[in-house]
Amino acid sequence: MTQLRPFSAAIGLLLVSAITPPASPAQLVRAYVANDSVTVGDRLTLVVVAEHAREDTVAFPDFRPEPGLPGARFGDLIVFGARNEGRYFQGADREYLVADTITYEVATFAIDSAFVPQVAATITGPSGVRRVASQPFFLPVVSLVPPDADSMQDITPLASFGRRWWPLLLGLMLLAGLWFAYRWWRNRPVSEGVESEVPAMREPVERPIDELLRRLKALESANLETVESVRSYFVELADAIRTYLERRLQIPALEQTTTELFHDLKTLRSIDVPDEVPGEVLRILEQADLAKFARQRHSEDVSRRLLVQSRTLALDIENSLRAAAERERRAAAEKARAEAAIAGDGGSGPREPVETADTSRDER
Numbered sequence: 001m002t003q004l005r006p007f008s009a010a011i012g013l014l015l016v017s018a019i020t021p022p023a024s025p026a027q028l029v030r031a032y033v034a035n036d037s038v039t040v041g042d043r044l045t046l047v048v049v050a051e052h053a054r055e056d057t058v059a060f061p062d063f064r065p066e067p068g069l070p071g072a073r074f075g076d077l078i079v080f081g082a083r084n085e086g087r088y089f090q091g092a093d094r095e096y097l098v099a100d101t102i103t104y105e106v107a108t109f110a111i112d113s114a115f116v117p118q119v120a121a122t123i124t125g126p127s128g129v130r131r132v133a134s135q136p137f138f139l140p141v142v143s144l145v146p147p148d149a150d151s152m153q154d155i156t157p158l159a160s161f162g163r164r165w166w167p168l169l170l171g172l173m174l175l176a177g178l179w180f181a182y183r184w185w186r187n188r189p190v191s192e193g194v195e196s197e198v199p200a201m202r203e204p205v206e207r208p209i210d211e212l213l214r215r216l217k218a219l220e221s222a223n224l225e226t227v228e229s230v231r232s233y234f235v236e237l238a239d240a241i242r243t244y245l246e247r248r249l250q251i252p253a254l255e256q257t258t259t260e261l262f263h264d265l266k267t268l269r270s271i272d273v274p275d276e277v278p279g280e281v282l283r284i285l286e287q288a289d290l291a292k293f294a295r296q297r298h299s300e301d302v303s304r305r306l307l308v309q310s311r312t313l314a315l316d317i318e319n320s321l322r323a324a325a326e327r328e329r330r331a332a333a334e335k336a337r338a339e340a341a342i343a344g345d346g347g348s349g350p351r352e353p354v355e356t357a358d359t360s361r362d363e364r
Contacts, residue, residue, distance in 0.1 A: 028096065031119045031134040038108065039142045041293025046077070046104040048119050048134065051096035056125035058100040060085070069287065070296055071107070076114035076139075078290070080105045107294045109258065109286070114139040208247035209318050215240040216311050224300045233303060234291035241284065241310055248317065249273070258285040272324035273317055280313050 034045040050058045063072040063079040071078040083103045090099055108114040118133035206214075215236065222233045245253040245261070251268065253261050265278035284306055290296035298306075 029119065029121050029132045029134045031116065031137075033106075033116075033139055034103075037142050038114070038139060040109055040111070041107060041289065043294060044077075044106045044108070045083070046079070046106045046116070046119075047101065048104070048121065049099055049101050050121045050123065050132070051090070051094075051099045052123050053096060053125060054098050056098070056123050059122040059124070060100075060102045061120060063104065069283075070290060070298065070302075074106075075117040075136075076110040077106045077108050077116060078286075080107070080296075107290070108139070108141065109289055109293070110141055111257065112141055114141055208244050209314060211247075212240055212244040212314050213311065216307055219307055220304075224303055227295055227297045230297050230303065231291050231295065234288040234298075237307060237310065238285055238288035238292070241281070241314075244314060245281070248321075258282060258289055261285070273320050277313065277317060280309070284310055284313070 028051040029048065031046065031048045034047050035042070038044060048060060050060070052058060060082070063074060063081070065072040065079075071080045073079075081104065083105055085100070085102045087098060087100050089097055091097075115136065116139055117136050120131055120133040123130045123132060219233060219236060219240075222236075223229050224233060239254075242253040242261070245251060245265075249265075249268070251261075251264055256264065259282075262278050262282040265273070265281060287296075287298065287302075287306055291298055
């Protein structure tokens, strides 16, 4: 896993700050995360503070998720909603006497660092309406990989022992005995009337789509009454989808994060899948990640609907791949017919005219 260096994060923050307009001198808005440390999937508190004059009023943004989803995407954060709002007086020594605050419940699944965009607030007062935004920033995310692990550790070198020849000789003698016993068994005489053994039939390997549909069918009767049962439900749902994508599309879906899998599907040109597949996979797996890591308890209606959408997504992929295979089959058949037609002509071209003797002359 590639770790984001602090120097690169600082350069990125400077570039974002360079193109971000400064806050208005009449108001000041700032945003920060109140948690001491941040790990992937943790529930966090995003605090937004707007300082202003006593007679002004402040309107903070209302993050609304898409229908059926528990949170709205905001940069690298997923916002679940506002917790509470408040107002306090800062004191006579401050430039602005009043400060309004709001807290949002958020989570992130970014690796190493999460980008938090500007948070804009609308301030209305006697001087008119102004829209003021906080500065964007990068939020460090604690990695589960040790900080000194720059690369994979090599295996421990083999210990040296004194060379002994008798185990090797004993192994060679044993292999020779097994070889002669196998040759004798193959060439042994078979009694008349004894039927030869029929080799056992290999069980057919289950197709990826059949395995996925079987696992989704089993999830239809799952109990979703507790947070732990919902988490187990989405663990199985996400594993079933990732296993299907890895087996069917030949990509390492079981080893990738949800974001890595999304980008892999978007840049994969060798597989003919519908354009909406990467976005649908991202949407379904993000909801599964919220249930697995952030212990988000989805409603039973949302959980069942995501299962139906997963089945529809897989069938759309199958129809697209089947149509692509049919097009390739037809193209190959057309090519074979064209080559057969060329070979049937025998390579013969237009024939040269044959010169004949002139019989129009009088015989002498």
